[in-house]
Amino acid sequence: MVLKLADYKTDVHNDWCPGCGDFGIVNALQMALAEMGIERDKATIFSGIGCSGKTSHFINTYGVHTLHGRVLTFAQGGKLANPDMTVVAVGGDGDGLGIGAGHFVAAGRRNIDMTYIIFDNGVYGLTKGQASPTLKLGEQTKSLPSPNTNSNVNPIGLAVASGFTFVARGYSYDVRHLKDLIVKAVKHKGLSFLDVLQPCPTYNDVNTRDWYAGVDLAQESMERHSRIYKLEDTKFDPTVNYAGEVEVNEKLSQALIKSLEWGDKIPTGVFYQNELVSPFSTRLTDKIPNYLENPPAKQIISNAGSPNTDISKILDSLDV
Amino acid sequence: MRSTDFTWLIGGPQGSGVESGANIFSKVCAQMGYQIFGKREFYSNIKGEHSYFTVRVSDENIHSNVNAVNLMVSFDAETIFRHFDEIVSDGGIIYDSELENIDTDRVRTLDAPFKERLHKFLKSKNKPFTIAGVLETAKENGIKLYPVSFKNLLTELSEELDNPRMRGLVRMYNVLGVSLSLGLINMPSTSLVDSIDDIFSKKPKIAEMNKKAAIFSYNYASNNFENFSHNLTGIQKQPDTILVQGHFGTSLGKMVSGCRFQSYYPITPASDESVYLESNEILEIENDRPGSTIVIQTEDEISAIGMMIGASLTGTRSSTSTSGPGFALMTEALGWAGINEVPIVITLYQRSGPSTGLPTRHGQDDLLFTVFAGCGDFPKIVYASGDIEESFYDTGNCFNYSDKYQIPVIHMMDKFLSSSVVTCKKFNPKKISIDRGKLLDEVEGEYKRFAFTDDGLSPRSKLGMDNGVFWNTGDESDEYGHITEDPQIRIKMMDKRMSRLDLALASIPIIQQAVSFEVHDYTIISWGSTKGPILDAQDMLKKEGIDIGFVQIKLLHPFPTEYVKSLLQDAKVLIDIEANHSGQLGKIFKQNIAREIDYHILKYTGRGMTSTEIYDSLKKIVQNKAAKREILSHGA
Ligand SMILES: Cc1ncc(C[n+]2csc(CCOP(=O)(O)OP(=O)(O)O)c2C)c(N)n1
Ligand code: SF4
Numbered sequence: 025m026v027l028k029l030a031d032y033k034t035d036v037h038n039d040w041c042p043g044c045g046d047f048g049i050v051n052a053l054q055m056a057l058a059e060m061g062i063e064r065d066k067a068t069i070f071s072g073i074g075c076s077g078k079t080s081h082f083i084n085t086y087g088v089h090t091l092h093g094r095v096l097t098f099a100q101g102g103k104l105a106n107p108d109m110t111v112v113a114v115g116g117d118g119d120g121l122g123i124g125a126g127h128f129v130a131a132g133r134r135n136i137d138m139t140y141i142i143f144d145n146g147v148y149g150l151t152k153g154q155a156s157p158t159l160k161l162g163e164q165t166k167s168l169p170s171p172n173t174n175s176n177v178n179p180i181g182l183a184v185a186s187g188f189t190f191v192a193r194g195y196s197y198d199v200r201h202l203k204d205l206i207v208k209a210v211k212h213k214g215l216s217f218l219d220v221l222q223p224c225p226t227y228n229d230v231n232t233r234d235w236y237a238g239v240d241l242a243q244e245s246m247e248r249h250s251r252i253y254k255l256e257d258t259k260f261d262p263t264v265n266y267a268g269e270v271e272v273n274e275k276l277s278q279a280l281i282k283s284l285e286w287g288d289k290i291p292t293g294v295f296y297q298n299e300l301v302s303p304f305s306t307r308l309t310d311k312i313p314n315y316l317e318n319p320p321a322k323q324i325i326s327n328a329g330s331p332n333t334d335i336s337k338i339l340d341s342l343d344v
Numbered sequence: 345m346r347s348t349d350f351t352w353l354i355g356g357p358q359g360s361g362v363e364s365g366a367n368i369f370s371k372v373c374a375q376m377g378y379q380i381f382g383k384r385e386f387y388s389n390i391k392g393e394h395s396y397f398t399v400r401v402s403d404e405n406i407h408s409n410v411n412a413v414n415l416m417v418s419f420d421a422e423t424i425f426r427h428f429d430e431i432v433s434d435g436g437i438i439y440d441s442e443l444e445n446i447d448t449d450r451v452r453t454l455d456a457p458f459k460e461r462l463h464k465f466l467k468s469k470n471k472p473f474t475i476a477g478v479l480e481t482a483k484e485n486g487i488k489l490y491p492v493s494f495k496n497l498l499t500e501l502s503e504e505l506d507n508p509r510m511r512g513l514v515r516m517y518n519v520l521g522v523s524l525s526l527g528l529i530n531m532p533s534t535s536l537v538d539s540i541d542d543i544f545s546k547k548p549k550i551a552e553m554n555k556k557a558a559i560f561s562y563n564y565a566s567n568n569f570e571n572f573s574h575n576l577t578g579i580q581k582q583p584d585t586i587l588v589q590g591h592f593g594t595s596l597g598k599m600v601s602g603c604r605f606q607s608y609y610p611i612t613p614a615s616d617e618s619v620y621l622e623s624n625e626i627l628e629i630e631n632d633r634p635g636s637t638i639v640i641q642t643e644d645e646i647s648a649i650g651m652m653i654g655a656s657l658t659g660t661r662s663s664t665s666t667s668g669p670g671f672a673l674m675t676e677a678l679g680w681a682g683i684n685e686v687p688i689v690i691t692l693y694q695r696s697g698p699s700t701g702l703p704t705r706h707g708q709d710d711l712l713f714t715v716f717a718g719c720g721d722f723p724k725i726v727y728a729s730g731d732i733e734e735s736f737y738d739t740g741n742c743f744n745y746s747d748k749y750q751i752p753v754i755h756m757m758d759k760f761l762s763s764s765v766v767t768c769k770k771f772n773p774k775k776i777s778i779d780r781g782k783l784l785d786e787v788e789g790e791y792k793r794f795a796f797t798d799d800g801l802s803p804r805s806k807l808g809m810d811n812g813v814f815w816n817t818g819d820e821s822d823e824y825g826h827i828t829e830d831p832q833i834r835i836k837m838m839d840k841r842m843s844r845l846d847l848a849l850a851s852i853p854i855i856q857q858a859v860s861f862e863v864h865d866y867t868i869i870s871w872g873s874t875k876g877p878i879l880d881a882q883d884m885l886k887k888e889g890i891d892i893g894f895v896q897i898k899l900l901h902p903f904p905t906e907y908v909k910s911l912l913q914d915a916k917v918l919i920d921i922e923a924n925h926s927g928q929l930g931k932i933f934k935q936n937i938a939r940e941i942d943y944h945i946l947k948y949t950g951r952g953m954t955s956t957e958i959y960d961s962l963k964k965i966v967q968n969k970a971a972k973r974e975i976l977s978h979g980a
């Protein structure tokens with residue numbers, strides 16, 4: 025059966041605020057799944073808690089809406105036990121970079137073959153607009169009683185430093201570009217990360233759609249002044265081609281430096297990609313050769329209700 | 345009477361091979377047909393602090409340690425200072441004669457409160473604060489002293505073998521100590537060599553040297569030590585006996601039960617289990633290709649439970665193993681598993697809290713916390729094993745409960761069990777059954793993961809299965825698993841989930857809920873690892889004509905109120921025995937059964953109970969001389 029975009033939509037009522045950037049992300053994700061033709065029952069969307077966390081209910085594949093900050097833990101467990109399914113984890117910036125930051129770093133070290141998308145809106149949407157970890161020092165969004173007293177984390181830089189092997193940024197109002205990035209991320213062999221700039225019209229009155237579009241800059245001249253540009257339109261080459269230390273270090277530092285660019289010019293696209301790092305499944309098959317053919321979820325553990333695991337050798341070694 | 349009931353103690357600084365020494369000793373005794381109950385005590389430390397191992401050896405079944413030590417072997421001063429007063433009057437001490445002049449100030453690891461107590465005692469006896477002083481008091485009590493210079497032993501040995509490298513090998517002191525002990529009690533030396541081979545099987549060179557040292561010191565003891573009150577020359581071996589360490593029951597139970605995913609974060613005394621599972625990650629499967637257990641060390645316990653839930657959603661039997669502090673971090677996700685009806689098994693090896701508490705010591709102080717763990721109302725099962733052998737079969741049952749009722753199960757174990765080494769009947773995997781409840785292999789037509797059914801259990805699909813798409817959420821959900829806040833659905837969903845508790849009580853066989861070891865006027869209630877010392881104390885009293893009943897409660901939540909009530913119908917005086925301060929089982933008991941507990945026997949020093957202590961307190965109770973709360977304190 026050929027799957028259409030409509031097949032990936034549920035009829036669950038979507039209660040995001042009108043104009044929320046999340047709509048663009050969920051559309052892009054559905055388009056990407058349709059484009060890749062991934063069967064509905066061969067993909068699982070895991071999500072965190074927040075406005076963004078509701079995403080899994082809007083997509084007609086397996087959907088696991090987990091706990092605040094813990095989405096990566098559930099997703100990795102699922103993927104490890106059933107490596108045949110496509111796993112995409114999604115969640116807010118507070119979810120992934122605040123309460124869940126430890127899991128973010130640990131996931132990078134494992135490099136399990138799955139995708140993680142952060143809905144980066146600079147605020148804690150669902151709890152009414154408190155500052156999220158990506159909001160810049162001194163900025164004051166609508167709900168803040170006073171300007172933000174914390175510096176921001178740099179999601180791209182943190183991902184690169186933690187060992188994610190595909191690191192990219194998208195923009196929720198450039199749905200086609202975002203869809204392309206999601207397809208690349210899902211096809212990437214290893215752990216891929218997408219930081220998606222997502223305007224929150226309700227609480228973030230600093231990084232608005234107009235701000236990203238550079239409307240404020242345009243007032244000074246009549247040219248188009250979108251802050252957002254695409255790395256692929258420049259000479260930037262994110263890909264590691266040989267596993268040599270020099271090249272890897274160069275690509276890592278270039279990604280890190282690029283990730284610091286913010287203000288009048290904001291890069292989107294792929295910052296870093298390295299498929300030469302072993303995915304976690306390879307590290308497992310090195311010690312458990314048939315892991316991928318006979319993963320935990322596929323193993324038969326009993327024969328008519330009786331266990332089929334034979335531990336007699338171990339038991340015999342314990343004989344007195 | 346038993347013809348053999350012998351307790352041996354070996355001590356030394358952490359890292360000096362006390363444990364491998366004790367393993368060799370236990371193995372030798374087990375091979376000569378004896379039953380073994382061994383237990384390790386240690387500080388939260390890697391090198392230097394005092395650790396010790398007591399091994400009780402008998403010709404009959406034993407389930408506990410006793411207070412009395414018959415023979416102590418020591419190659420350091422601290423062991424002598426700390427344990428000399430545990431040796432019975434016809435007992436013996438084998439010790440390194442080089443230590444005689446050491447005074448208490450030389451031993452840095454003796455803490456001030458202990459030193460104060462010791463000094464007071466030695467002063468009252470008019471003895472100097474030295475090893476010699478302490479040993480004199482022992483001698484005055486009839487204890488036989490067997491001094492031997494460990495240094496000279498090694499020197500003689502190195503000369504005999506013409507191997508000067510052996511001279512300074514203090515790392516072999518443990519093997520010397522074990523062999524001297526075995527020589528003294530006339531244990532045949534054949535199995536000594538075998539056991540050393542076994543213990544050092546991965547290091548043949550070291551095994552070779554140790555074997556030579558062992559035979560040399562064994563012969564030294566046979567030839568030079570005068571006769572001792574105990575001779576353990578071996579008895580008829582009991583068939584189908586194995587020698588196991590504490591975590592073997594749950595680890596092997598997990599392999600057999602088909603647990604194929606275990607995530608964990610390191611914590612004493614739980615991580616041994618995970619490490620053992622990983623060491624045996626490739627599994628032999630009858631008539632099939634090999635299977636495997638994926639063991640993942642996570643970044644914290646929150647991740648451990650998250651991963652385990654993710655894995656379980658794919659239909660994989662999944663588990664984690666942790667202790668109190670780790671379990672505390674898991675409670676939010678525990679509720680998620682509860683509301684999403686996910687089968688998981690948490691093996692909870694308790695230690696003594698609160699907070700970090702006594703991190704390497706025993707305690708049963710997490711019962712109330714476990715029963716009430718998690719925010720909101722959701723069903724779970726809390727189940728406790730009483731000994732290592734039981735824990736193997738109980739692990740199988742716990743997986744079945746979690747699959748059948750689609751709920752989280754917490755299997756409670758503890759430090760007392762995890763650091764014991766015991767002989768028991770060989771585990772029989774065929775006695776474990778596998779019941780996966782309503783787990784589906786295929787789906788036809790429209791599927792609703794949380795469909796309302798007559799028995800409150802919905803057929804369960806798994807992530808990645810054809811046509812089985814479902815949703816999960818930590819929010820309240822409708823039958824598909826989508827968020828709802830509808831008050832009527834809320835009632836139905838709540839009732840559906842909570843009905844599992846009644847279902848579990850009605851369908852778990854009563855023999856798995858609680859076990860009666862007779863009921864008399866005086867009857868004990870208890871749970872978990874106190875079982876062993878209670879059984880032995882009960883036996884000691886029976887031999888004196890005093891009958892005490894004992895009901896071991898295994899299913900702690902939901903509480904088997906009616907069954908326990910019926911068991912205790914004829915008991916007049918109830919005695920609650922637990923290793924915690926507040927008598928936690930007593931509280932649950934009272935809450936459910938509305939009956940007062942007459943006496944509590946409690947211990948919260950962090951050391952396990954001995955049968956002697958329980959015997960003493962029970963006797964006081966029967967003689968009407970006991971306090972309402974008997975507080976035990978034996979053990980260094
Ligand atoms: C353990 C825990 N703490 C706090 C909350 C409350 N909470 C719900 S959503 C949220 C923040 C959401 O912000 P973000 O992750 O950025 O997602 P967004 O709503 O912006 O998409 C918080 C703190 C919670 N659900 N769980
Ligand atoms: S609060 Fe912000 S992020 Fe949340 S739904 Fe509304 S617009 Fe979107």
Ligand SMILES: [Mg+2]
Nearest residue numbers: 116117147149
């Ligand atoms: Mg946010």
